[in-house]
Amino acid sequence: MIFDRLERLRARVERRRGGHPAPPPADAQRRRGEPPRPRPAGELRARADALAPWYQRVYLGSGVHTLEWAHAAHHESVWASLEPALPADLRGLSVLDVGANAGWFSLQAKRRGAGRVLGLEPDPRYLAQAELCREAWDAEVEYRALGAEDLGAVDETFDLVLATGLLYHLRHPLLALERIADLCRDAVVVETEVVPPRRRQRIRMRLGPPERLGIRSVDSGFMKFVEGDELNGDPSNWWVPDTECVQGMLRTAGFRHLSRPCYLEPTRLLLFASKAESSALDFDAFGRSSATSRG
């Protein structure tokens, strides 16, 4: 196999350079895209089906995916757009995955070499899925049954925080971003449903003290409240911000440097933000993928 030959060649080059020691076979196996000790396909299929329905398509080994789709899942498109901005090797970096679902992003981070990876997921059904996927990959990822409201219970900090598909599920999104900023040493990745730019309303803002009152018409920086299940028939959705609102909340939470916004679909925004100018994420590389970028 070409992968085996490449792996042997890579290990030989590294030995000659006196660099990192050759990785153990389990890591090599993971890099090839296969779990270190794949279980039989029938067993994996039965265990995955017992935990359905799945939101994330995760490869479990032996040709079995949690979801058997021919097309890319949304999280795969998110990762593909983000990838140019990620260091080739996440070694030495810790990652917090908030709203981890079945742990696809956590596993990707681990596969790319991240050190400590913690996934938070409040829904026990998704947590069980995450445990199955973690077990299938024999991955050193920890999952905790916590939501973004419980971030105060996490008493460690992380280089990168992933908040994908999360903001619109939160009753208090700004508060959650502030908590995320408390735990985040470097950067946060945000992917969220947004109000598309051309569907905006206008409101009139009163500016200044009463004796020098000015009125200005504004058409951005909004967040739509979702009272029932009107968004995707899902009652766990609360707010749909527009891009400027997400950017403003990130700055308010303490993330001073924002990437360009990328749109995976007209209503799906992906961007990242760091606290300091220098970041492990490559701001210049971001947005040069197939997703459209504005701004």
Ligand SMILES: C[S@@+](CC[C@H](N)C(=O)[O-])C[C@H]1O[C@@H](n2cnc3c(N)ncnc32)[C@H](O)[C@@H]1O
């Ligand atoms: C749309 S899925 C996104 C999953 C994953 N982050 C991704 O991008 O593929 C939303 C996830 O957030 C979880 N979630 C819902 N409310 C949450 C909350 N208050 N705090 C953290 N996660 C939450 C859901 O259970 C679900 O797993």
